[in-house]
Amino acid sequence: MNFGALIIGDEILSGRxxxxxxxxxxxxxxxxxxxxxxxxxxxxxRPRLIETLRQTFATGDIVFSFGGIGATPDDHTRQSAAAAxxxxxxxxxxxxxxIRTRFGAEITPERLQMGVYxxxxxxxxxxxxxxxxxxxxxxxxxxxxxxxxxPMVEWVLDTRYPHLHHAEDYVEQAITVWDAYEGQLxxxxxxxxxxxxxTTLFSLPTIAGEGQRRSLELGMKGTAGRVAEAMVQLxxxxxxxGFQWEDKT
Numbered sequence: 001m002n003f004g005a006l007i008i009g010d011e012i013l014s015g016r017x018x019x020x021x022x023x024x025x026x027x028x029x030x031x032x033x034x035x036x037x038x039x040x041x042x043x044x045x046r047p048r049l050i051e052t053l054r055q056t057f058a059t060g061d062i063v064f065s066f067g068g069i070g071a072t073p074d075d076h077t078r079q080s081a082a083a084a085x086x087x088x089x090x091x092x093x094x095x096x097x098x099i100r101t102r103f104g105a106e107i108t109p110e111r112l113q114m115g116v117y118x119x120x121x122x123x124x125x126x127x128x129x130x131x132x133x134x135x136x137x138x139x140x141x142x143x144x145x146x147x148x149x150x151p152m153v154e155w156v157l158d159t160r161y162p163h164l165h166h167a168e169d170y171v172e173q174a175i176t177v178w179d180a181y182e183g184q185l186x187x188x189x190x191x192x193x194x195x196x197x198x199t200t201l202f203s204l205p206t207i208a209g210e211g212q213r214r215s216l217e218l219g220m221k222g223t224a225g226r227v228a229e230a231m232v233q234l235x236x237x238x239x240x241x242g243f244q245w246e247d248k249t
Contacts, residue, residue, distance in 0.1 A: 001061065001062055001164065002037035002038070002059070002061040002062070003025075003029055003034060003035070003036050003037055003061065003062050003064070003079055004034060004036070004037055004038045004039065004040070004056060004059065004062070004063040004064070005021065005022060005025050005038075005039040005040070005064050005065075005066070006039075006041075006042060006052070006053075006056060006063055006065040006066070007019055007021050007022065007039065007040070007041050007042070007065075007066050007067065007068040008042050008043070008044065008049065008065060008066060008068040008077055009040075009043070009067040009068060009185070010043045010044045010074070010145055012043075012067075013041060013043050016060055019041070020146055021052050021066045021144075021146070021149065022039055024146065024150055025064055025153060026070050026155075028150065028153055028154060028157060029157070030166075032036075032157055032158075032163070032165040032166065033165055033166030033167065033168065033170070034157075034164060034168075035170065035175075035214070037061065038061075040052065040056070044068060044074050044075070044076055045076075046076040046080055047080065048101075049068075049077065050080045050083045050084050051082040051105075053080055053081055053082075053084035053085075053139075054084045055136055056139065056170040057084055057085060057139065059167075060138065061138065062138045062140075062161070063138065063139045063140065064140050064142065064144055064153055065077065065081075065140065065154070066143075066144055066149055066213055067138060067143065067144030068144070069114070069133060069134070069141050069142070069143055069155065070114060070143070070243070071111065071113040071114045073108050075126075075152075077141060078116060078118070078134070078141070081118050081136065081139065081141065082117075082118035082119075083116075085118055085136070085137065087118040087119050087120065088118070088119050089116050089117065089118060089119070090116065090117070090119050091112060091115050091132050092115050092116070092117050092121060092123060092132075092134065093114050094123045094132070095114070095115030095116075095117065095123050095131075095132045095134070096112060096115050098104045098115070098123070098125075098126075098130045098131065099111055099112055099114060099130070099131055100112075100233050101130060102129060102130040102131060107169045112132050114131050115131075115132070117134040117136070118134075118136050120136055121135060121136040122134065122135050122136070123135075123142075124140060124142060124155065124156060125144070125150060125151050125152070125155060125246070126148050127148075127155075128145075128148040128151070129148065133149075133152055134142070135156070140152075140153070140156050145154060152247065164239055168177055169221065169223045169224055169225075169226045170221070170223065170224075171221070171222070171223070171227050172219060172220070172221045172227075173219055173220060173227050173228075173231050173248075174202075174217050174218060174219025174220075174248035175216055175217070175218055175219065175231075175235060175238065175245045175246060175247055175248055176215050176216070176245060176246050176248050177215065177216040177217075177218055177238050177243050177244075177245045178212055178213060178214070178215055178243060178244045178245065178246075179213065179215075180214070180215075180216045180241075180243045180245070181205070181214075181216070181245065182203055182205050182216060184239060184241065184243075185203075185216070185218070185237075185243075188234070188237040188238070188241065189203060189218075191233075191237070192220070192230055192233060192234055192237070194229045195230070195233065196220070196222070196226060196229070198222060198223070199220050199221060199222030199226050199227055199230050200220065200221040200222060201218075201219070201220055201221075201230075202217075202218070202220075202221065203216065203217070203218055204216070204217040204218075205217075217248060218234060218238070218245075219231075219234075219248065220234065222248060
């Protein structure tokens with residue numbers, strides 16, 4: 001199954017906050033032998049967010065959505081998810097219990113709004129402050145705060161999808177080639193691409209700053225056996241072109 005990430009918030013698009021979720025969700029997936037298929041950013045514009053969610057729901061992918069599930073007027077994610085699915089919003093009984101437990105005598109209608117989700121949703125436990133996120137149709141909506149969001153994503157991966165962990169035979173391996181330009185190795189890249197059509201070659205050049213050594217990251221992606229075969233030929237080819245290389249860790 002494909003995994004997607006939807007990162008929501010005007011503060012990300014304006015630059016007032018820097019996104020930290022994309023790199024973290026890649027890390028969390030990778031630790032379980034999974035990979036991210038796509039990512040999108042969206043602002044707090046309700047009509048546009050509704051359309052974005054209609055598109056992501058239509059994919060059938062497993063999607064982690066970060067941000068916009070609070071109770072302030074600039075939070076539109078809960079309402080947009082309901083509209084995208086044509087569902088009503090309602091206070092979730094388990095979320096109400098969690099929120100009431102969290103605030104006790106300080107509970108307010110505004111705080112209970114954080115437990116209002118599209119009908120049919122399930123809660124995602126929040127170990128930081130007990131205010132849950134919610135899930136519906138393989139979409140998992142968590143807060144924008146990393147200290148809350150990341151443990152909630154891990155809970156989803158380990159509770160809902162343990163059967164997917166390391167289920168796919170997929171690896172990435174790479175070497176660092178020193179003092180090389182991509183143009184000097186394009187012939188080798190074409191040869192490898194033709195010889196291993198069931199794998200994917202990637203090339204990531206760097207721009208060396210003053211006093212730095214130029215380098216090029218070359219690698220292959222695919223099943224472990226085929227990648228291992230391709231890497232043998234890649235290393236031999238780089239050596240044959242007169243360049244030094246070292247394994248990328």
